Amino acid sequence: MEDRWTPEHVLSLAPDVSSGKAAAKLSGPASWSAEGSWSAERSEGSVAGAAVWGECKGSGSTPYRTVVDLSGPAFHCTCPSRKFPCKHALALLLRWSGGAAGQVADGSDVPGWAEGWLTARRSKSEQQQEKQQERQQQREEAAEPEAAEPEAVEPDGAARAAAERRLARRSARVAAGASELEARLADRIRSGLADAPGRGYAGWGDVAARMVDAQAPGLAARVRELGAVPGSGTGWPARLLEEYGLLHLLAVGYGQVDLLPEQLAATVRSRVGFTVDAADLLRGPLLRDSWLVLGSRDSADDRLTTRRIWLRGHDSGRDALLLAFGRPGTGPDLALPTGLRLDAELAFHPGVRPLRATLGTRYAAPAAPAAAETEPEGLDLTAALDAYGRALGDDPWLESWPVVLRQVVPAPTAIGWELADPATAQSIPVDRRPVPDSGLWRLLSVSGGRPLTLFGECGHRGFTPVTAWYQDDGATRTLAVTQLGGRP
Amino acid sequence: MSTAPYEGAEHEGAEHEVVEHEVVDTDWPELVTTALLGTDRRPLPVAPDADPAIALLDRAALHTVGRRAGLLPGAAAPATPPAPEDPRPALPEAASHRLTMLLPAPGSNSGAGSLANVNELLPQYLAAANAHGYRVPAPLAPPLLDAARARSELRGDAVQLAGPLGRWLAERNPDWRYVLRTPVRGGSDDDAEDGRRLWQEGLFAERVTHLTRLRRRDPAGARELLAASWSTERAEDRLLFLDALQENLSSADEPFLESALSDRSKNVRLTAAELLSTLPGSALARRMAERARAVVSLAPSTAGPRIVVHPPTGCDAAMQRDGIPATSPTGRSERAFWLGEIIAATPLGIWAEDLGAPAEVLALPVSEEWAQDLHDAWARAAVRQNDAAWARALLAGIDPGAGTAAKLLAVLPPAERARWTADFLGGSQGLGDVFQLLVACPAPWPRPLADAVLRSLARVATGGGYPWSHSGVLGVAERALPPAAADHLDALAADADSAWAEMFTRLAATLRLRATMLSELDP
Structure with missing residues (x-):
């Protein structure tokens, strides 16, 4: 199995522009020695292995040793960089994608320093997997009351009871916060919104703080955004009233959360700010599929870098959203190459319309999809808006929904960018807030005025492009629209 | 911030279950007005036991979800023709990565890299890529056009590498308008209509470029173009246009130049005279010869x-x-x-x-x-x-x-220049005098000249000179030393003090990078 990634797959892993550039620079033969790669088919119940390693000459006297476990992909390097993956790992993969780092005949030819890390990593992930299976088994057994061992359940039961008491206390505080918010919103409507521009952020700042105190970060975030609407230009009263309405709906919804159907209740809780424990989720039902990495986008504020990675299941046809977080200046610790398939298990967060998921066991290194399936199936514009509309029916607070558009032509117009369907002469606007201008021009350039397949988020403000599939010299290539430094 | 509105922005014919008809039919502008004024001041008709503010928020929520769920595509702007196909081969993969690295990232003001001089390499890269007849990969066309917008000396090569796609993009982005005015060497872009437009509407520098290029191809055509608008050009422009005639000067130009001897501007008259003097058969040259014979015997x-x-x-x-x-x-x-x-x-x-x-x-x-x-x-x-x-x-x-x-x-001739300079360097102690001589030599320098320059550098390095007092020579060396000199530079670095060692190492890195860069373009 010698299936090397393309440079664009590799560079889609770069945490930022400068890493990608630095990696391209380091990818010359002069910097590298002792390179190699190894891959093995899945055997005897163990996961197939694939790895690349090499030594990179740095500024010091000892070279950096870099190893990539392709099945993660996971990265290890002796350099002090806090970027993830670091430029050395990216450069090594670039070289590997270009045919360097030849395959060694068998596992015993892997140098000791690389082997050590790989083995440690493998056994760790296998342990996790075993533990997970054990837990699942326990749960299944616990579901049958007579099978439950009283000794084993006792301490667990005590801890669970304590956790439930904590949850109950928090729920009560959130409920109090939600009802206070409900009252505040109604008060503002009674006295009128006309003076909202004069109040600016000030009026809502203390309400947001009260929501934080009430342990409802989801409400707090929405409240904070209310302060920005009056300054958003013409039409602000209608936009502000829309946000009031949705926030009111959420606060009222939480007030009756115990009466709601289970899935809807889960959606409301997550909107209000309750999180789900990833480990808990992974003990629940898992969906194994061959997931196509549709694209990713990073956004950063002063406290946190958030990476969104969208996947689509080959057999299930389901879309999934993975989130990864990192401190500013360091990339989130999850990176998946756009355009490749990943054989893995996902656990979806509960909700009426599950999208967000947690990544469980990965069974193989990401690999290129079959030639005929390089581009994901797309929808026309009406169907895309319809998909968003239907999703709203389940979760009215959705700003957008992930959608693949087929055969659209990007175009700058006098009032903004649009995506046009040449077959119907219809268009939808581009929501360019999360997209740098340079990304849109690159999108236009790869299209050259011809239709292409475009993945992105379709919402009420428009469509936010994430990944484009386009033709070049008969080959299908991907463009990361929001990633500045991406490769051609 | 502004996005084109959906055609169906206010469309309320929702197909989605969530939307109930009587709610959707609520007059939304009416709701907004009431919310602005406040329900205390402007009551909302509601059931007697209901709170009007709560009722308004309920309706606002339903309306919002209904509106968002019912969005439809709008009419597209009139379609424009796609970019013409570019038959040239795309840059090889490795060369394409190299270009990504050489181009400044959006929003930054420099190309990355302190080890080698990237700003110096980009023009060489573009020229070499064009010499091979490549086209730029589509995703790199925008950053390339941005780079050449900021550095006008790159424009000719950048526009050529971007080709028809570059022109197509330039028609859509005012930042890249310069592309439409930048003449492209050779190729089919040289059509007469474009040339005429450029001459009539272009900026001064573009007009000079156009005239120079036309002169190279069609000396008489260029002269006639200039003669036609001569009387309306400004004096300082006439001077530089006249300079452009220096190339391919022939006796056919004599009448035009003779008439320029009576120009209003003194500098134009002097330049015309100078040009005529280089035409051995011209009347002016004959008059000068007569004067010369009278004074020298x-x-x-x-x-x-x-x-x-x-x-x-x-x-x-x-x-x-x-x-x-x-x-x-x-x-x-x-x-x-x-x-x-x-x-x-x-x-x-x-x-x-x-x-x-x-x-x-x-x-x-x-x-x-x-x-x-x-x-x-x-x-x-x-x-x-x-x-x-x-x-x-x-x-x-x-x-x-x-x-x-x-x-x-x-x-x-170029080879003789290099030989002469190498001989001169061999017999001299300093580097101070040779900067202009080195600039006049062809790049890359032939081996004997490269060796002579390196020997001189080694001499000033061991003699206690400072690298920065030779920045001129080092700058030319960066552009003109052949890649083979890199090993020699490494050896020099090993023996030199830290400032010189750093300089030699950097120079070697630049040479190697350039060699790699050029070999990537020629896989």
Whole structure:
């Protein structure tokens, strides 16, 4: 199995522009020695292995040793960089994608320093997997009351009871916060919104703080955004009233959360700010599929870098959203190459319309999809808006929904960018807030005025492009629209 | 911030279950107005036991979800034709990565890299890529056009590499308008209509470029283009346009240049005269030859023949019309000045007829007072008339530090320039004088010249000089040393003190990077 990634797959892993550039620079033969790669088919119940390693000459006297476990992909390097993956790992993969780092005949030819890390990593992930299976088994057994061992359940039961008491206390505080918010919103409507521009952020700042105190970060975030609407230009009263309405709906919804159907209740809780424990989720039902990495986008504020990675299941046809977080200046610790398939298990967060998921066991290194399936199936514009509309029916607070558009032509117009369907002469606007201008021009350039397949988020403000599939010299290539430094 | 509105932005015919009809039919603007004024002031008709504010928020929520769920595509803007296909091959994969690295990232103001000089490499990269006939990969066209927008010296090559896609993009982005005005070397883009538009509407620099290029291809066409708008051009523009005629100058240009001798602007008149003087058969050249023979003559003496000089004592109207200023601009004696002007504008061929081959002429003794003036004027004539035989003879006896040396050197064939400079470096101790000579040599430098430069650098490094006092020479070396010199530089770095070691290492890195870069373009 010698299936090397393309440079664009590799560079889609770069945490930022400068890493990608630095990696391209380091990818010359002069910097590298002792390179190699190894891959093995899945055997005897163990996961197939694939790895690349090499030594990179740095500024010091000892070279950096870099190893990539392709099945993660996971990265290890002796350099002090806090970027993830670091430029050395990216450069090594670039070289590997270009045919360097030849395959060694068998596992015993892997140098000791690389082997050590790989083995440690493998056994760790296998342990996790075993533990997970054990837990699942326990749960299944616990579901049958007579099978439950009283000794084993006792301490667990005590801890669970304590956790439930904590949850109950928090729920009560959130409920109090939600009802206070409900009252505040109604008060503002009674006295009128006309003076909202004069109040600016000030009026809502203390309400947001009260929501934080009430342990409802989801409400707090929405409240904070209310302060920005009056300054958003013409039409602000209608936009502000829309946000009031949705926030009111959420606060009222939480007030009756115990009466709601289970899935809807889960959606409301997550909107209000309750999180789900990833480990808990992974003990629940898992969906194994061959997931196509549709694209990713990073956004950063002063406290946190958030990476969104969208996947689509080959057999299930389901879309999934993975989130990864990192401190500013360091990339989130999850990176998946756009355009490749990943054989893995996902656990979806509960909700009426599950999208967000947690990544469980990965069974193989990401690999290129079959030639005929390089581009994901797309929808026309009406169907895309319809998909968003239907999703709203389940979760009215959705700003957008992930959608693949087929055969659209990007175009700058006098009032903004649009995506046009040449077959119907219809268009939808581009929501360019999360997209740098340079990304849109690159999108236009790869299209050259011809239709292409475009993945992105379709919402009420428009469509936010994430990944484009386009033709070049008969080959299908991907463009990361929001990633500045991406490769051609 | 502004996005085009959906056609169906206010469309309420929702197909989705969530939307109930009686709610959707609520008058939304009415709700907004009520919310702005407040339900205390403007009551909302509701059931008697309901809170109007809560009722309003309920309706707002339903309306919002209904509106968002019912969005439909709008009408597309009229479609425009797609970018024309570009038949050229795309850059090879590795070369394409290299370009990503060389181009500045959006929003940053420099290309990355402190080890090697990336800004210096980009122009070389573009020129080499064009020499191979590649096209830029589509995703790199925008950053390439951005880079050339900021650095106008890159425009010609960038526009050529971007090709038809670049023009198509430029029609859509005002930031890249310059692409439409930048002429492309060779190729089908050279159509006459574009050229005419450029000449009529272009910026000054673009017009000069266009004229220069047209002159290269079609000397008569370029002259006629210029002649047609000559009387309406500004004086300083006329001067530079006239300069463009220097290339491919021929006797066909004489009538136009003769008429320019009566131009309103003095500088234009001088330039026209200078151009005419380089046409050996021109009437002006003949008039100058006559004047030259009157002031320089051969006289026999007991020690053999010697040159006798009698500079003119006045500058008459005819001389002035032929481009000789009536007063010396430099404060030197006017007779010496007029002598220089006459000799510099005289065809060098007459001296062969009158006195012999250049080396023999230069060996002749000259009346003491005027010897330097005469030789300086011959040097100017050799440069102006591009006369290699005279330049060679003059270089043999000249102080190479003088600016004249570099100018004379430029007259020689490239290989000879490098040889001459290498010889000179071999016999000299310093690097101070050679900067201009090195600039005149062809890049990459041939081995002997490269070796000579490296030896000189090693000498100043061990002699305690500072690298920054030689930044000029090091700059040219960065552009012109052949890649093979990198190993030699490494050896020099090993023996040098830290400042020089750093300089040599950096130079070696640049050479290697350039070699890799060029080999990637030629896989």
